[in-house]
Each structure stands twice: as C-alpha cells, then as structure tokens.
Amino acid sequence: MARTRFISKSTTSEDTFPWIAISLIAGICVHLAIALPYVYTLNVWSDEASSLFTTSKGLLATIDTVFANEKQAPLYFLLLSVWRSINESVFFARILSIIAALSAIYCFSVLVQRFVTERAAAIATFLFAVHPFVIWASLEIRVYAFVILVTCLLLEAYFRGFADLGTRRSTDCDNEKSRSKYQVGFAVIGIVGVYLHYYVGFLLVGGLAALIATGRYREARRYLVLLTSAGLLILPLFIMVFFQFEQRSSIPQENKTLLDGVRTVWRHFLFFVLPTELFLDTGTSIVSTIRLWIVRIWLVATVLFFAVGRFSKVNRDMVTVGTFAATVAVFFCVANLLVGPELLAQRHASVYFVPIVLLAITAIDISIPKYLLWFPVLVFMVFSSYSVLTMYPENAKRGDWIRVARYLEQHEMTDQPVVIFDAFDVPAIKTHYNGKNEILPDSGYFDFFLEGKLGTAEAFRSQIEFIIGKVPPEARHIWLITHEKCSYGNSCRPLEDFVEDNFVVLTDQAFYKERVRLLERRK
Incomplete structure (x- = not known):
C-alpha cells in the first residue's frame, strides 16, 4: 500500500493561508442562506409532525410514549423534548437540526484533513456544507443531522484511537494514554449513536472489519473487547429492535x-x-x-x-x-x-x-x-x-399541509368534519390548521401498518374501516383528505367504495401529495 498522505506542517504558503477556516465559513454561510428561508416557509410532513406530537407533553411523557409512537431509538426525541421546553415552535425545533448540521460540517472539516492536503480538504469542506443531503437533514425535525454529526465524530475518534493514520500521527497515535482516551471516546460516541439511530451500530461493526482489513490485529482484539463492553450498554435497545423488526418483517x-x-x-x-x-x-x-x-x-x-x-x-x-x-x-x-x-x-x-x-x-x-x-x-x-x-x-414538503390548511380555512363551514387518510397524517395537518372543524380520526395515529400488498384492497383495510367508523353519521358534509398511497391501484378501494355509496363529491382539489374533497351525504 502507498504511504498515507499527511498534511505537511512546514511553513509553506499553503499552510500559512487559512484555507480550511475560509472554506468552513463560506460553506456555513451558503448553507444557512439556503436553509434558513425554508425553516420559516416549509410545512411539516408526517414524520416531522410525529416528532412534534411525541415530544409535545414534556420529557416524562416522551419517555413513556417514544417507543410506542416512534418505534425507533429514543435519544433524539428525548433531546428534542428538552429543547422544545424552551420554545414549542416549528422554527425552534428545526433550529436544533441546523445546529447539528453545522456541527457536522465543522467536524467533517477536521476529519477530512486526515485524507487529503489542506487545499483539497478546504474544497471538500465547502462541498460537504452545500451537499443537498446535509441541507435537507438540517431542515428535518428528525434525527438525521445528528446521525451525520455522530458519524463524523465516530470516525475521528476511531482514527485517533485505533488507526495509525492522520495529521496527528506523531502526537496522538504514539501516545498510549491519548490513544486509550480516544478509544473510550469512540465507545461512548458509539453508544450514544446507537441510542440516536439503530443503524449507527453498523458503523461499530465496520470499525472492527476495517482493523482486520488493514492488518491491525492487535488493535482489532482490543476493539472487540471494547465493542463487547459497549454492547452490554446497548442491550436494552437490542430487545426493542428485535420486536420492532419482527413486527416490520410481517408486513x-x-x-x-x-x-x-x-x-x-x-x-x-x-x-x-x-x-x-x-x-x-x-x-x-x-x-x-x-x-x-x-x-x-x-x-x-x-x-x-x-x-x-x-x-x-x-x-x-x-x-x-x-x-x-x-x-x-x-x-x-x-x-x-x-x-x-x-x-x-x-x-x-x-x-x-x-x-x-x-x-x-x-x-x-x-x-x-x-x-x-x-x-x-x-x-x-x-x-x-x-x-x-x-x-x-x-416549495413544500410532502403533504403541502400549510396550503391544505389555508384552503380548508377559506372554504369550510361549521359542522364539516375533516377526515384524513392515513391517520399518521393527522398530527401534520393539526400543526398548521386553525379552522373551525374537528380533525378525524382523533386517535390511532401510530397504530397501523401496511396490511397487504400495496395496490390491493387489503393494503390498508383495517385502517380504512377504523377511519370510516370515526365519520359522524349525522354530518351532512365532510372534507376528505387522502394520501398519495391512494394513487396506487386499489389501495384505497374500501374508502372509495364508502364515498361512492354514501356521498356526492362537490369539490376536488389536488395538492402536493394530497387530495382534498368536499363531500355531501346522499339523501
């Protein structure tokens, strides 16, 4: 193998000019210039609304419901719950992800210097900052920006603790005490990462595989011991993963x-x-x-x-x-x-x-x-x-719920309940809707999965029957909002049969990934 490229510490024009600092500042400025306007204008979509719903009643309530609602690793939702105790707005919730994304950009600027020269690292830092995936993650009220951050931190700790590579080879990697510190840090970051997102565990296995692939067998043995110890602290999550994967595998x-x-x-x-x-x-x-x-x-x-x-x-x-x-x-x-x-x-x-x-x-x-x-x-x-x-x-996320909500508010009358399919979308429209009617269903937002092959009438039959059961029989008019899933074959056939048998369509308006209809009950 060729010798790894290290950044020279000699006083050349390249080293004295602050390439990394300038690219980091420029990248962050461009990132914010793109992201911040969207923070104000974008609607929340169903996944984000789920985060807001789960964390809306404080930390203790989040601890009680996070696994049932989110069915994934809990740490982000606990952090978001604490964060939202300061301010409950959508804007403030998104700021948490932006902070994580900007931190990830900085950590990447440090990490990438282990691989390429300083000028190349400066260019890479800027490109990373403006990468659409990083921008997208910074606008999600979900865990993804934190996963990117944890990945950067995990790899940096890995190289300092286990790999004889990088710009700090003569200091960190030759000092056993320093290496041990970073090894423990790697384990801690790995545990935190898995509690943020299950898939971070794949990186922990990847670290062992990388040591074996590069012939560092002594470090691999130490890594395996550390990984086993960390696994004991992750064990409670393994049990949850087993049940959740078992539930998903039956879909x-x-x-x-x-x-x-x-x-x-x-x-x-x-x-x-x-x-x-x-x-x-x-x-x-x-x-x-x-x-x-x-x-x-x-x-x-x-x-x-x-x-x-x-x-x-x-x-x-x-x-x-x-x-x-x-x-x-x-x-x-x-x-x-x-x-x-x-x-x-x-x-x-x-x-x-x-x-x-x-x-x-x-x-x-x-x-x-x-x-x-x-x-x-x-x-x-x-x-x-x-x-x-x-x-x-x-200029909308899936569902286009701001425009849907404004449309309803402008055209609705009293006693016209708003019925949503699927139920998982209800928290999303509730985030933006300030109208005069009830949103249905009023429960069961996290209770349903795909039941049959998508495109068949069995795909969502139980959920559709549940939603139909929530429609007030005395309601003369209802608003029906249906998800894009209904465009797949006969996926919503039971719902459409109910509409055809009992209602006449008065208006039909399409939005991004949603369809809004005003229905009048047949006499």
Whole structure:
C-alpha cells in the first residue's frame, strides 16, 4: 500500500493561508442562506409532525410514549423534548437540526484533513456544507443531522484511537494514554449513536472489519473487547429492535430480495456522490440519467487507474473508509431481506453518507492530477445546485399541509368534519390548521401498518374501516383528505367504495401529495 498522505506542517504558503477556516465559513454561510428561508416557509410532513406530537407533553411523557409512537431509538426525541421546553415552535425545533448540521460540517472539516492536503480538504469542506443531503437533514425535525454529526465524530475518534493514520500521527497515535482516551471516546460516541439511530451500530461493526482489513490485529482484539463492553450498554435497545423488526418483517412487501437491496444501496451511493433529485416521483429524469453515466465512467476510470499500478496507490485511508462503507452496505442488504425497502429510504442511509463521501474524495484526490481537480468540483456544483432547486417541489414538503390548511380555512363551514387518510397524517395537518372543524380520526395515529400488498384492497383495510367508523353519521358534509398511497391501484378501494355509496363529491382539489374533497351525504 502507498504511504498515507499527511498534511505537511512546514511553513509553506499553503499552510500559512487559512484555507480550511475560509472554506468552513463560506460553506456555513451558503448553507444557512439556503436553509434558513425554508425553516420559516416549509410545512411539516408526517414524520416531522410525529416528532412534534411525541415530544409535545414534556420529557416524562416522551419517555413513556417514544417507543410506542416512534418505534425507533429514543435519544433524539428525548433531546428534542428538552429543547422544545424552551420554545414549542416549528422554527425552534428545526433550529436544533441546523445546529447539528453545522456541527457536522465543522467536524467533517477536521476529519477530512486526515485524507487529503489542506487545499483539497478546504474544497471538500465547502462541498460537504452545500451537499443537498446535509441541507435537507438540517431542515428535518428528525434525527438525521445528528446521525451525520455522530458519524463524523465516530470516525475521528476511531482514527485517533485505533488507526495509525492522520495529521496527528506523531502526537496522538504514539501516545498510549491519548490513544486509550480516544478509544473510550469512540465507545461512548458509539453508544450514544446507537441510542440516536439503530443503524449507527453498523458503523461499530465496520470499525472492527476495517482493523482486520488493514492488518491491525492487535488493535482489532482490543476493539472487540471494547465493542463487547459497549454492547452490554446497548442491550436494552437490542430487545426493542428485535420486536420492532419482527413486527416490520410481517408486513407484506415486494422487493425483499438481495438484488433489490443492492439496487437500493446503489441509488444511495449515486445520490451521495453526485446528487440529483432527492425525491423522484415518476420514472428517471434526464439529469439523473446523465448523472448515472458520469458516475459509471468515473468508477471504471478510477478502478483502471488503481489497477494499472496494481493497486499500490490504494492507501490505508481508502481501505478503512471503504470497509466502513462496505459494512454498512452489507447490513442494508440484509435489512432489505428482513423488512423490505421501507426502512432503507434515502433518509435512513445517513450512516452511509460520510464514509461514501470520504471514499470518493480520497479516490479523486489520488487519481486526478491537481490541475484537473476543478473539473469534478464544477460537475458536483452543477448537479448539487440542480438537486437543491428540485428538493422541494412547489416549495413544500410532502403533504403541502400549510396550503391544505389555508384552503380548508377559506372554504369550510361549521359542522364539516375533516377526515384524513392515513391517520399518521393527522398530527401534520393539526400543526398548521386553525379552522373551525374537528380533525378525524382523533386517535390511532401510530397504530397501523401496511396490511397487504400495496395496490390491493387489503393494503390498508383495517385502517380504512377504523377511519370510516370515526365519520359522524349525522354530518351532512365532510372534507376528505387522502394520501398519495391512494394513487396506487386499489389501495384505497374500501374508502372509495364508502364515498361512492354514501356521498356526492362537490369539490376536488389536488395538492402536493394530497387530495382534498368536499363531500355531501346522499339523501
């Protein structure tokens, strides 16, 4: 393997000029310039509304309901509950994620210096700060920005504690006491990370695999002991994961093959390396097709470059982060076999993001001459700009609940209950609706899953029957709001049959991912 590239400490013009500081400030400023206007204007979507609902009654209530409501690791929701005790607004809740994202950008600026020269690290820091996935995560009232932050912290502690790599090799890595401190820090960050998001556990396994892959067997034994000790503190979560995965595995889904898992990982890889649309609703866009061929050509050229030199230029940095990324990818494929693609959406791949970005940056820095580095930077900025511009169609998140709420408030009359399918969307519209009518259903928001194959009448039958049972029989008019799921075949056939048998449609208005109808009961 080639010797790892270390940042020179000599007093050159490159070292004396504050490249990293300038790129960090510039990246944060651009990030905030894009994100802050959205903080005020974007509606909450169902996942965010779930976070707000779960944390709305204080810390003790959150502790009591977090597993039942969210069915995932609890720490973010506990933190959000404490944060919201200061201010309960949507804006303030999003600020917590922005703080996490900005912290992640700073941590990445430190981490990336272990892999490339200072100027290259400065460019990488700026590109990371404006990456659409980081911007998107900073606008979510969910855990994803924290997962990116924890991943950066975890990798930094890993390199300082276990790997003989990086800019601080002569200080941290040669000092056993310092190494032990970072090893303990790695374990603590790992435990916190798993309590934030189950998938952080994939990175902990990846650390062991990376030590073995780089031939550091003594460190691997120490790592295994530390990992086992940390596992005892994570054990309570394992029990919850078992029950939740068992519940999810019983949901009938297609695309639960190994090949489908590989395709999902590939799609995540594409977006992280060269982003286009974060949410592509129909087919494949021309821009995504162009992106696909650019990445394919780049991968082939990169492999050929390293193969010509018999992979002598593949340094330990690349092997390490590549092993982290490969481990996460393998676990994703296994998860797809167990529970299907529902829990492997782009947002769930946040633990995969930083290793892939580091791997790509390292490969580009080694394989492309310095005088040509402007070209991949330019290509990335073009595609990244397109991705940001298309991130929120109609300047709304899924559901478009602000516009839906304003539409209802302008057109409704008293005694016209608002009926929502699916029930999970009710907290979202309640966040924005200030009208005069009751929102139904008034319970059961977290009780339903996919019951049958999507597109069949059995897909949501129990939930639809539950919602129909909430419709007041004396109501002359009702507003019916239906989710985009109803556009899949006969998924909402029981609901549509109920509407056709009992009501006449007076108005029908389409919004982003939602349909709003005013119904009048048949005489």
